[in-house]
Amino acid sequence: xFRTQYDSDISIxxxxxxxxxxxxxxxxxxxxxxxxxxxxKTHAVVVTLMRSSDELSSHQRKIxxxxxxxxxxxxxLTADARVLLKFMRNETLHHKFVxxxxxxxxxxxxxxxxxxxxxTQRWGRRPYGVGLLVxxxxxxxxxxxxxxxxxxxxxYYAQAIGSRSQSARTYLEKNxxxxxxxxxxxxxxxxxxxxxxxxxxxxxxxxxxxxxxVGKEQKxxxxxxxxxxxxxxxxxxxxxxxxxxxxNENEKDEEAETLELKLD
Amino acid sequence: xxxxxTGYDLYPTTFSPDGRIFQVEYAHKAVENSSTAIGLCCKDGxxxxxxxxxxxxxxxEGTNRRVFSVGEHIGIATAGLTADGRRIVQNxxxxxxxxxNFTSDIIPIHVLTERLSIYVQVFTLYNYIRPFGxxxxxxxxxEEKGPSLYCIEPDxxxxxxxxxxxxxGKQEAKTEISKLKLSEMTCKDAVKEIAKILIKTVHDETKExxxxxxxxxxxxxxxxxxxxxxxxxxxxxxxxxxxxENEED
Numbered sequence: 001x002f003r004t005q006y007d008s009d010i011s012i013x014x015x016x017x018x019x020x021x022x023x024x025x026x027x028x029x030x031x032x033x034x035x036x037x038x039x040x041k042t043h044a045v046v047v048t049l050m051r052s053s054d055e056l057s058s059h060q061r062k063i064x065x066x067x068x069x070x071x072x073x074x075x076x077l078t079a080d081a082r083v084l085l086k087f088m089r090n091e092t093l094h095h096k097f098v099x100x101x102x103x104x105x106x107x108x109x110x111x112x113x114x115x116x117x118x119x120t121q122r123w124g125r126r127p128y129g130v131g132l133l134v135x136x137x138x139x140x141x142x143x144x145x146x147x148x149x150x151x152x153x154x155x156y157y158a159q160a161i162g163s164r165s166q167s168a169r170t171y172l173e174k175n176x177x178x179x180x181x182x183x184x185x186x187x188x189x190x191x192x193x194x195x196x197x198x199x200x201x202x203x204x205x206x207x208x209x210x211x212x213x214v215g216k217e218q219k220x221x222x223x224x225x226x227x228x229x230x231x232x233x234x235x236x237x238x239x240x241x242x243x244x245x246x247x248n249e250n251e252k253d254e255e256a257e258t259l260e261l262k263l264d
Numbered sequence: 265x266x267x268x269x270t271g272y273d274l275y276p277t278t279f280s281p282d283g284r285i286f287q288v289e290y291a292h293k294a295v296e297n298s299s300t301a302i303g304l305c306c307k308d309g310x311x312x313x314x315x316x317x318x319x320x321x322x323x324x325e326g327t328n329r330r331v332f333s334v335g336e337h338i339g340i341a342t343a344g345l346t347a348d349g350r351r352i353v354q355n356x357x358x359x360x361x362x363x364x365n366f367t368s369d370i371i372p373i374h375v376l377t378e379r380l381s382i383y384v385q386v387f388t389l390y391n392y393i394r395p396f397g398x399x400x401x402x403x404x405x406x407e408e409k410g411p412s413l414y415c416i417e418p419d420x421x422x423x424x425x426x427x428x429x430x431x432x433g434k435q436e437a438k439t440e441i442s443k444l445k446l447s448e449m450t451c452k453d454a455v456k457e458i459a460k461i462l463i464k465t466v467h468d469e470t471k472e473x474x475x476x477x478x479x480x481x482x483x484x485x486x487x488x489x490x491x492x493x494x495x496x497x498x499x500x501x502x503x504x505x506x507x508x509e510n511e512e513d
Contacts (some may be wrong), residue, residue, distance in 0.1 A: 005274070011394040012274055015286075017293025019397070114354060117347040123392035151347030155327035156320070176322050
């Protein structure tokens with residue numbers, strides 16, 4: 001009942017105490033294609049599904065490097081993401097210049113959250129319409145943070161954002177307890193499997209799947225398409241095996257059904 | 265007096281016919297939508313407890329904090345929009361730093377509270393910025409003055425309390441707090457009592473998801489420094505609460 005009056009400006013509260021513009025900005029994040037992140041004790045991985053506007057164009061990049069030890073995956077308005085990316089790169093570079101060491105991931109995420117919050121408080125500005133998944137390795141620990149247009153930032157073991165991300169999140173929730181002890185290969189495989197859950201009818205190819213890793217003795221690296229293909233092949237292979245198993249089970253079920261009918 | 269402010273409630277610069285500023289009152293509602301935080305003044309310190317609703321199993325525990333330190337000797341607990349709370353805490357830290365640079369002395373809590381209150385009030389004056397959607401509890405402990413606890417609301421009113429609660433369950437929590445004898449309680453007892461109020465009275469297990477307890481204190485034991493309550497003590501408090509439930513059953 002109150003929506004239309006109170007939702008046009010960020011500086012207006014609704015009678016229930018909600019800020020609709022922030023909620024709408026989060027919708028912009030939910031419209032972007034899926035991006036997910038997961039971490040173990042030694043490595044952190046982001047996996048994304050990239051869209052292309054038509055057959056002739058390339059796929060829209062969703063993973064960007066911030067520094068040697070840190071990178072982001074985005075979901076939402078790419079142009080807004082570019083602004084935040086530039087901010088993060090400046091912060092990390094400045095820290096390196098002044099202190100000669102890597103800026104801890106948590107600190108840059110905190111600054112980013114504060115920057116996002118400023119846009120939610122003045123009239124004439126709008127919240128950034130992009131959610132970031134930030135992965136980093138510093139202080140002998142892996143980090144995975146999610147930032148949102150509201151200026152909140154959360155630290156996760158695994159998270160998925162964007163359209164159809166709930167299926168990926170369900171997969172991650174089922175499996176995340178095992179992640180801390182996994183090696184890099186298995187971690188990436190889990191990431192790709194989770195992405196498959198939310199890819200819907202779209203087939204995963206080396207062109208529309210983006211993977212990046214960072215970790216102990218592993219600088220932030222966006223994997224080349226051929227490396228991505230090796231992971232996709234592994235998934236297809238295990239799927240093929242599962243399909244054969246399912247077919248056998250289905251045949252058994254059909255036999256059981258026909259038996260029941262005969263008894264009746 | 266009308267409850268709905270239609271027409272007079274779009275900007276903090278508009279008074280309603282009965283003299284209310286509705287945008288500020290709506291900011292209060294934003295605080296009431298969030299989970300509860302409690303602060304208690306005991307005879308040897310101040311204890312904060314926050315009921316953190318766990319929105320996802322995959323969140324790292326102990327992060328996404330709602331209590332913050334300003335300097336070493338002051339603690340702030342927030343309820344409402346967390347991002348707004350962190351903005352005010354950033355300002356508080358700046359104030360504390362400036363005071364120390366200027367006077368070579370740590371900022372007294374009543375000075376900090378007043379400055380934060382003025383800062384919060386500024387955002388209720390103009391139509392191009394919105395009021396903060398969060399309440400803060402500011403606490404400190406001094407050997408001479410004893411414990412101090414203030415609560416700053418979105419309308420910038422800052423009152424001193426012996427015991428205070430903000431957020432969704434503040435009414436029930438305040439009722440429980442008024443039954444306690446705070447002047448005779450130690451901080452260790454307060455940890456248990458706060459755990460009891462948050463787990464039993466305020467948190468609705470049927471309606472809401474699981475909760476995480478975040479507690480911090482400034483007391484004689486921590487030598488006047490704001491620290492998180494040791495995990496062991498929180499676990500003992502939770503066990504004690506469960507024991508109490510069994511007794512009552």
